[in-house]
Amino acid sequence: AQKITQTQPGMFVQEKEAVTLDCTYDTSDQSxxxxxxxxxxxxxxxxxxxxxxxxxxxxxxxxxSLNFQKARKSANxxxxxxxxxxxxxxxxxMRDCPPQIDQFYFGTGTSLTVIP
Amino acid sequence: NAGxxxxxxxxxxxxxxxxxxxxxxxxxxxxxxxxxQLPEEGLKFMVYLQKENIIDESGMPKERFxxxxxxxxxxxxxxxxxxRGDSAAYFCASSTAQETQYxxxxxxxxxx
Numbered sequence: 001a002q003k004i005t006q007t008q009p010g011m012f013v014q015e016k017e018a019v020t021l022d023c024t025y026d027t028s029d030q031s032x033x034x035x036x037x038x039x040x041x042x043x044x045x046x047x048x049x050x051x052x053x054x055x056x057x058x059x060x061x062x063x064x065s066l067n068f069q070k071a072r073k074s075a076n077x078x079x080x081x082x083x084x085x086x087x088x089x090x091x092x093x094m095r096d097c098p099p100q101i102d103q104f105y106f107g108t109g110t111s112l113t114v115i116p
Numbered sequence: 117n118a119g120x121x122x123x124x125x126x127x128x129x130x131x132x133x134x135x136x137x138x139x140x141x142x143x144x145x146x147x148x149x150x151x152x153q154l155p156e157e158g159l160k161f162m163v164y165l166q167k168e169n170i171i172d173e174s175g176m177p178k179e180r181f182x183x184x185x186x187x188x189x190x191x192x193x194x195x196x197x198x199x200r201g202d203s204a205a206y207f208c209a210s211s212t213a214q215e216t217q218y219x220x221x222x223x224x225x226x227x228x
Contacts, residue, residue: 033216043205044219044220044221046219047217050216103174104149104151104217106151106159106160108157109158
């Protein structure tokens, strides 16, 4: 079964608007972490934001926020005030933590294009 | 503080040759992970190593692929007798224990 599902292969957003990138996950663990990474056309993977399963508050990092809905197993990324430089692939990832194992599972990504 | 370093950034090999990919983790990080990204896909976990130990290699193909993280020096991902299907971007990430993984710039392997 897919651990991480990103259902939006591509998204468009007008510059300065907000956009939400969807991510749902599947785990039976109580303790896990959720991450978002950005991959621009240059190819590197840039860490954006982290949410722990026990965190009560939604994570925020500058213009990025993570809309964490534990009961629905969703961890959507919200980018506010989009900029042209936000155009990139965005990957949602989960780390679940059975003992001794520390794997990341990645979704298939969402390609975001910011329109001037 | 230098980030995760990977070299080479691009590697071209002919079928049957060996590919060696190197990864130097961030300073202070003792956990190294290797991932493969095929075109138009997300990253797939390959192997997780700590110094001198392979912790989890459940994502590694059973043949031709091996990884090490010696006491001194970088982590090495080795692919023997490469085939066209090995063409991909290979990313290394490092972390402290069970914390956020930080990725290197990747090595793009092209097998002719």
